[in-house]
Amino acid sequence: MEDRVKVFLHIEQDDDGYPGIGSESVWALPGPMEGFFTLDNIPFFATDANIGDVVSVDAREGVLWLRHVARETPCSLMRIVLFFADEKDRIARDLLNLGCQIECWADRKLIAASVPNSAVPNVQVFLGGEAAKGVLDYEEPILRFGD
Incomplete structure (x- = not known):
């Protein structure tokens, strides 16, 4: 797999604590510019990005975190x-x-x-x-x- 990385997305839990996790990781490929990645799988719990979206990330302590969606897939x-x-x-x-x-x-x-x-x-x-x-x-x- 060509340089795939994990990008982490924050998860909002509902009042009952579902889904019981604070983040979810998805695979991503290097995007069109430095610091951007194209998500390469469908998230199960995150609500702010989808497969094919181009996202910018923040690197914190060796972990890539979604900053924002730069280009949405249709x-x-x-x-x-x-x-x-x-x-x-x-x-x-x-x-x-x-x-x-x-x-x-x-x-x-x-x-x-x-x-x-x-x-x-x-x-x-x-x-x-x-x-x-x-x-x-x-x-x-x-x-x-x-x-």
């Missing part, structure tokens, strides 16, 4: 929690067929999806239908409706 970030582990493959396949990039965390029954702008309405309908059936719940921490 994709939204959605997270899905599955209520039944045996539904993971079907839900993952359907998200892929809708044009999403996904990452699965089987132990936590989580799927993180990067959703292209053109697919957002269809993915929302799909996830809403599955939520109504009691199969999953989801959140949309980053919705981007651009070109």
